[in-house]
Amino acid sequence: MNGAGGTPGGIGQFFIGLMCAVAGGWLLTNQVHVSSGGGWYLWGMNGFGLSLIPFILGVGMIFFNGKSIAGWLLLAAGLVIVFVGILSNLQIYFRSTSLFNTLMMFGLLAAGLGLMAASLKSKPATADSKSGDR
DSSP: OOOOGSSSSHHHHHHHHHHHHHHHHHHHHEEEEEEEEEEETTTEOOOHHHHHHHHHHHHHHHOOTOHHHHHHHHHHHHHHHHHHHHHHTTTEOOOOOOOOHHHHHHHHHHHHHHHHHHHSSSOOHHHHHHHTOO
């Protein structure tokens, strides 16, 4: 029977690692505070509306002709501009926490990722599995 990554064995180790990584990742992201910045300004005015122009033009061109390469490019460019604009205005802070909690968060995350990676390596076949493969 194949395990994690198509290699023999390691399926239990993979899921234990996944649980540890998820727990550590959840604890870590629970300590992060995210807020939006002051705004998106262009020449002293709110520039978010201008960033929607390529998106709107792209959507219009796609509805007119679904095979329009220019429409798809404008749509993609508009989405990238909006996504980058939102990310560039985020302020991300790590909340105060104890050293123990920090070590638990990063320790669980690292241990889980390590267990998952180790489970993907091929395990040596045991005598029982060799005799059962005949």
